[in-house]
Amino acid sequence: MFGFIELGITHMLTGWDHLAFVAGVLLVAQSFGLSVKLISIFVLGHSTTLIAATLLGWQVNADYVDAVIAGSVAFVGCVGILGRPRRWGWFGIVVAGFGLVHGLGLATRFADLGLPENGRLLKVIAFNIGIEVGQATAIFAMFVVGSLLASFLVRPTTGANDSGPPTGAVIDEDGDMGADAPRSREQLATQLASAALFIGGSVTGALVALNAFMAEQGPEPVRLADGTRCTIEALSETLPGSGGHPKRSFYSPGDVIPINDFGHSLGDGYVVVLYSPDIDSADLAKLRDYVASSDARGVVAGAVTSKGADRIPSDGLDPATAVKVLHQQDELTCGTFELDSIEAFADAWLRPAG
Secondary structure, eight states: OHHHHHHHHHHHHTOHHHHHHHHHHHHHHOSHHHHHHHHHHHHHHHHHHHHHHHHHTOOOOHHHHHHHHHHHHHHHHHHHHHOOOSOOHHHHHHHHHHHHHHHHHHHHHHHTTOOOSTTHHHHHHHHHHHHHHHHHHHHHHHHHHHHHHHHHHHSOOOOTTSOSSOTTOOBOTTSOBOTTHHHHHHHHHHHHHHHHHHHHHHHHHHHHHHHHHHHHHOOOOOOOOTTOOEEEEEOOOOOOOOSOOOSSSEEOTTSOOOHHHHHHHHHTTOEEEEEOTTSOHHHHHHHHHHHHSGGGTTEEEEEOOSSSTTOOTTTSOOTTOSEEEEOSSEEEEESSOOHHHHHHHHHHHHSOOO
16 A cells, blocks of 8 residues: 555655645745645545545546646636735635545546556555645645745845845835835745746646547547458557656567556557567568657557566457557557558547648
8 A cells, every 4th residue: 555655645746736736825825824724625625536536436537627727726826916815715615626626636647547446445545645745745845945935035135234225125205114125025926926827827727628629529530441450449448547658659579568658648648559569570660660750759659468567457469459559539459460550540649630
């Protein structure tokens, strides 16, 4: 179970959108006590949907969830620009609501691991513990950095002779230094940071939502040649997606392919080619050249056997299958190596008409 705690910590500390929302809440709260209350509400929200969605098997569109999460970052940025709310009740309700959405996002990432049903409750609890440990660590770091910046901004600075008003001070009509000058600098810094959150969240949310909408339109129907031994069906293969992007796009027979990286890439819109290590050497060379070409940007390929770290959940390719090509919606299965069919299937997904 410690592995899932570590996975949760890693996911949290590398999840920019989640951390950006938390940072925005802290900027709006501007006090330790209020921050604790708001973050506790947020934790309750995302823990609830993370555990519930995982155990109940809820299916949600991860892209739309990510778009709403990015929108939550833009929201707290907007509130930070406008200033602290006069009434905190409505803000707490919104934070709780966004917490529920963030939990759905965490659940989709956890589901990408492709875990069996057995022991899932303990694993998701361990993952959630890791999430909270990572979040607490990040919040502590934010408070430390924020305190240092605040002390720097409110500290008066003087000239070399240590006389005269602090640099940047506001002088009123009577020649007195304005008492609110340091506070104004701190407020300006808060608004600038909030503006960055608003812009980043808005742009990211719009791009993710657009990508989700385009993905729903689906690729153009692929026309396979007469006599082909390839078929196209809805995606049924599940790859674990806890990795990153693979270090290279083509893996030769005998290489151990990073199947977790392949699964992650599939979720990011890549085309994944899984081929039998027994295909003809000439066909293997054609596939390698295709994957290395500019026409195949967004395609990764590797040989899949029925054992070892490079197997897929169905224990490898069927003996009658030479190649299986996957994208987020469909899969192409070929009994013989047909490069034309592979190219047509990949191009329809990566470069749809119109």
